[in-house]
Amino acid sequence: MEKHMLILSTTSDFVGKFETENVRILKGMGYTVHYAANMREPPYLSEEERLRNLGLVLHPIDIARSPFMIENNQKALGQILRIIRSNSIRLIHCHTPVGGVLGRLAGKLSPQKPFVIYTAHGFHFYHGAPLLNQLVYRGVEKTLAPLTDVLITINEEDYRSAQKFRLKKGGKLYKIPGTGLNLERFSPLSPEHRLENRKKLHIKENDFFLLSVGELNQNKNHQVVLKALYQMKERGDLLSSLRYGICGDGFYRETLQRWIKEMGLEQVVTLYGYCQNIPEILGCADAFLFPSIREGLGMAGLEALAMGIPVLAADNRGTREYMEHKRNGLIFRYDDMESLIEGISMLRRMSPGEKAMMRKHCLNSVRPFALRYTSAMMQRIYAEADQKIGWDEYESAGDHQRSNGRS
Numbered sequence: 001m002e003k004h005m006l007i008l009s010t011t012s013d014f015v016g017k018f019e020t021e022n023v024r025i026l027k028g029m030g031y032t033v034h035y036a037a038n039m040r041e042p043p044y045l046s047e048e049e050r051l052r053n054l055g056l057v058l059h060p061i062d063i064a065r066s067p068f069m070i071e072n073n074q075k076a077l078g079q080i081l082r083i084i085r086s087n088s089i090r091l092i093h094c095h096t097p098v099g100g101v102l103g104r105l106a107g108k109l110s111p112q113k114p115f116v117i118y119t120a121h122g123f124h125f126y127h128g129a130p131l132l133n134q135l136v137y138r139g140v141e142k143t144l145a146p147l148t149d150v151l152i153t154i155n156e157e158d159y160r161s162a163q164k165f166r167l168k169k170g171g172k173l174y175k176i177p178g179t180g181l182n183l184e185r186f187s188p189l190s191p192e193h194r195l196e197n198r199k200k201l202h203i204k205e206n207d208f209f210l211l212s213v214g215e216l217n218q219n220k221n222h223q224v225v226l227k228a229l230y231q232m233k234e235r236g237d238l239l240s241s242l243r244y245g246i247c248g249d250g251f252y253r254e255t256l257q258r259w260i261k262e263m264g265l266e267q268v269v270t271l272y273g274y275c276q277n278i279p280e281i282l283g284c285a286d287a288f289l290f291p292s293i294r295e296g297l298g299m300a301g302l303e304a305l306a307m308g309i310p311v312l313a314a315d316n317r318g319t320r321e322y323m324e325h326k327r328n329g330l331i332f333r334y335d336d337m338e339s340l341i342e343g344i345s346m347l348r349r350m351s352p353g354e355k356a357m358m359r360k361h362c363l364n365s366v367r368p369f370a371l372r373y374t375s376a377m378m379q380r381i382y383a384e385a386d387q388k389i390g391w392d393e394y395e396s397a398g399d400h401q402r403s404n405g406r407s
Helices: 014-028 048-053 070-087 097-109 131-147 156-162 191-200 222-234 253-262 278-282 299-306 337-349 352-365 371-389 391-406
Strands: 003-011 031-038 057-060 089-095 115-120 150-153 172-175 208-213 242-247 269-273 287-290 311-314 329-332
Touching: 003 014, 003 070, 003 097, 014 031, 014 048, 014 089, 014 371, 031 070, 048 057, 057 070, 070 089, 070 097, 089 097, 089 371, 097 115, 097 131, 115 131, 115 371, 131 156, 150 156, 150 371, 156 172, 172 371, 208 222, 208 278, 208 299, 208 337, 222 242, 222 253, 222 337, 242 278, 253 269, 278 299, 287 299, 287 337, 299 311, 299 352, 311 337, 329 337
Parallel strands: 003 031, 003 089, 031 057, 089 115, 115 150, 150 172, 208 242, 208 287, 242 269, 287 311, 311 329
Antiparallel strands: none
8 A cells, every 4th residue: 555654844944954864764664745834934935946856745734834823833843734634744753842743632533543763853941941941841752742652852951851761651762963964965065065055155265264154043053153253353462364154044033133234244254144064164174063952963063063163162962972172173152252252262273283183083073973873763663653553554544534434
């Protein structure tokens, strides 16, 4: 019989960012892969053509990122239940906090009782999170755990937290090395290629080029970098040979533009907007700034390291998985502007020999996160789910129901 499964997330760009390898695995197992998300989000990007080219069956739903947009998410739950029923969905893989809530509720409420996998890309009740997060989000995850056949985590802190949850009978918990780092796409540029790309970006050969990649939102914490650069300027530090670029878009763009202007950093900071050629830009950087308050793992940091670029990273449960202070970069507290300034200065002062040694450590530190390791684990998880679903028994039950319906 035909096998149908559903990937569920909040925003349309999720599959393109994180799930293309899983789609490949599932299609190789004979699944028709359906994808439900809010196709209007993010508003600056249209993904539908790309998603159809991946062979996905698309289902626009009214899911909202915020769990407090109750009306939207109630409507989305009804839409998900209809998708399950009309397409005989027997396997759901849900992502993002709200996607995880609605996917597991749909699995419970649906007469089809699909097998439910939930990947937690970063619990919102991380160590140091606000008390409200600790109470509400932890409570939600604990309540929904018994509706979860497989729970997947991507960092050690979340894995330990999840060990305290009671999953569905026979349920399993896994920790995987992120969504998989494509080492073919993210690898060091040749000196010639790097120089050529820097010229295209109007970065001089002797400029020290800092780069960040990520959605423009408060959590990504670009503001601490702007404040650090402003302080450096006020103290008379020479910024004429320092450049900072940000690849990404989001609702925080206008705020960042205003701050850049107010701080007089227009000649130093460039907002590149949403970029599809990230490796070409990333390979030009002298250092990668990753100041996020919260990360589940932080693929952007891993991608920089894979290109031999040292990372200045805020200390969080995600970056702790791969950052080694003064070996593959430097670590600072997300709100410690002085440590960030120190780190930028330290990287600028490094000798060619020190840079070469750090570059070597960068490349070595990402090996455990290679795509082949994540892919192998997901192949195993999907194979076990496929076996538990019992398609032969399901087909026989369906034939019996159809027979009774005709009698």
